[in-house]
Amino acid sequence: IQFRRGGLRATAGPRLTRSPEDMNIPFSQWTKEQVCGWLEDYGLGQYVSLTRQWIEHGQTLLSAAPQDFEKEMGMKHPLHRKKLQLALRAFTTKITEKSSELDHIWVTRWLDDIGLPQYKDQFHEARVDGRMLQYLTVNDLLTLKVTSQLHHLSIKCAIHVLHVNKFNPNCLRRRPGEEKQPSPSEVVQWSNHRVMEWLRAVDLAEYAPNLRGSGVHGGLIILEPRFSSETLALLLNIPPQKTLLRRHLATAFAALVGPQAMQEKREYGNATGHVPLTTTAKVKPKKLGFTQFSHLRKRRPDDADYICQIDSGGLTVNGVSRLSSTAHRGLSPSLDRQVEK
Numbered sequence: 161i162q163f164r165r166g167g168l169r170a171t172a173g174p175r176l177t178r179s180p181e182d183m184n185i186p187f188s189q190w191t192k193e194q195v196c197g198w199l200e201d202y203g204l205g206q207y208v209s210l211t212r213q214w215i216e217h218g219q220t221l222l223s224a225a226p227q228d229f230e231k232e233m234g235m236k237h238p239l240h241r242k243k244l245q246l247a248l249r250a251f252t253t254k255i256t257e258k259s260s261e262l263d264h265i266w267v268t269r270w271l272d273d274i275g276l277p278q279y280k281d282q283f284h285e286a287r288v289d290g291r292m293l294q295y296l297t298v299n300d301l302l303t304l305k306v307t308s309q310l311h312h313l314s315i316k317c318a319i320h321v322l323h324v325n326k327f328n329p330n331c332l333r334r335r336p337g338e339e340k341q342p343s344p345s346e347v348v349q350w351s352n353h354r355v356m357e358w359l360r361a362v363d364l365a366e367y368a369p370n371l372r373g374s375g376v377h378g379g380l381i382i383l384e385p386r387f388s389s390e391t392l393a394l395l396l397n398i399p400p401q402k403t404l405l406r407r408h409l410a411t412a413f414a415a416l417v418g419p420q421a422m423q424e425k426r427e428y429g430n431a432t433g434h435v436p437l438t439t440t441a442k443v444k445p446k447k448l449g450f451t452q453f454s455h456l457r458k459r460r461p462d463d464a465d466y467i468c469q470i471d472s473g474g475l476t477v478n479g480v481s482r483l484s485s486t487a488h489r490g491l492s493p494s495l496d497r498q499v500e501k
Contacts, residue, residue, distance in 0.1 A: 262290025273351030350378030
């Protein structure tokens with residue numbers, strides 16, 4: 161068989177349609193077979209047989225309410241319904257977001273990169289792709305069994321780095337480069353593995369393996385104001401009585417994050433009511449009020465409480481504006497400019 165580009169692929173690539181010909185036909189006019197073929201490519205193949213019995217053409221899906229996906233297609237997983245809704249919204253608005261090019265297989269590799277491989281099965285089963293990351297909420301993460309506050313912050317900062325890099329799939333750095341003293345704009349893109357390499361470089365090799373599964377990556381270190389050298393010492397299991405070693409780590413940490421981020425971390429740490437990060441704090445589910453239920457009925461995902469949202473007004477994280485004023489004041493705009501060059 162002659163190999164040619166543009167044909168069907170066995171890999172789960174970022175496909176929105178089965179063939180270039182389909183691109184010219186509005187989704188509403190797609191045949192039953194075209195829609196079922198697209199569901200297969202989109203990672204939702206398990207729903208094809210029921211969908212085939214239900215729909216006449218693409219318009220059936222576009223006109224359906226979210227509860228119809230459960231009733232007619234047997235789609236019980238809330239994140240599968242969200243995935244389908246986001247795709248249908250893209251077909252309707254004709255807006256192609258860069259995040260939609262990252263498929264669910266890419267997301268499982270990304271979890272490795274940010275130091276959270278333990279969630280790969282849940283994310284894979286939920287078929288979480290790049291676009292879902294962009295619209296991920298606190299409750300979605302809880303559905304994915306991510307309850308640790310630290311891991312929520314890790315994912316939030318990692319999504320922020322994706323936003324800044326326009327969802328470039330290769331924006332994270334896994335290996336040491338030529339840099340003698342990396343700048344914060346480089347460190348913010350470090351993977352979990354790259355942070356472990358840095359620990360080896362500053363003579364803390366014996367503690368580096370403790371970062372596996374910790375969720376520590378460059379974005380968390382630089383962007384989260386509560387993440388300090390004490391947090392890192394805690395995650396590395398450096399005993400409190402090893403004061404010289406902890407002091408050595410603190411010096412290396414300050415040199416790594418740079419004076420601007422250190423200043424923000426100090427300000428945050430000295431603020432009244434400051435609660436240091438712990439490895440045990442859990443995130444509580446967000447309660448939905450009546451207003452939010454009405455939004456859900458109108459199918460307006462924009463009103464959701466996204467983990468990390470960058471809009472025209474800057475960055476809001478978990479809906480808390482003080483984070484954008486403190487954690488990202490001065491730091492991320494300069495980072496954004498440097499990283500996007």
